[in-house]
Amino acid sequence: KAGVTQTPRYLIKTRGQQVTLSCSPISGHRSVSWYQQTPGQGLQFLFEYFSETQRNKGNFPGRFSGRQFSNSRSEMNVSTLELGDSALYLCASRDGTGPYGYTFGSGTRLTVV
């Protein structure tokens, strides 16, 4: 069974640009969450999607947005990139709405220069 796939693995962008990251969940998983991981703040919740609907959103500015498609694949977008957006962006999927284990992908390492 394939795991959670995130693309690309690495990305370098210039301040002010925008970026789109992609996540393919485990087959059959309808819930996809996104997290930002930095050395100073650790893992912080961005948002969660379930059946194409955003169910929850973290405390991030409106520059961070996401969506989920009918096949459960998800994308997140960051507009007007800032240096502080440099981080490891992690996607996680699960197969229900209960407190089951989330399976994480390997992440996309975004560097803003």
Place this chain on the structure above:
Amino acid sequence: EDQVTQSPEALRLQEGESSSLNCSYTVSGLRGLFWYRQDPGKGPEFLFTLYSAGEEKEKERLKATLTKKESFLHITAPKPEDSATYLCAVQGSAGANSKLTFGKGITLSVRP
């Protein structure tokens, strides 16, 4: 707001030297407490979910326990391959809360 504090920040053990990692939490209605292992450059790998105080789960050299305020990850006779960052997270039941709140993690180094 849910909070998770992990201690110590870093732990260095000799191979075979057992120890425990601590996770203290405050949450509005615990739906689940999660332990993950993360290796450098990789995403977190799921280890355990604990749902209620008194629950224990084991996997190889790892044993996770849960009280109403803390969880411990006990590592028995660790090996160098157990070196990693161990993350604790909670999921509360307040409102439509479906997110995980993570601690900063504990970096474990096991020397041969």
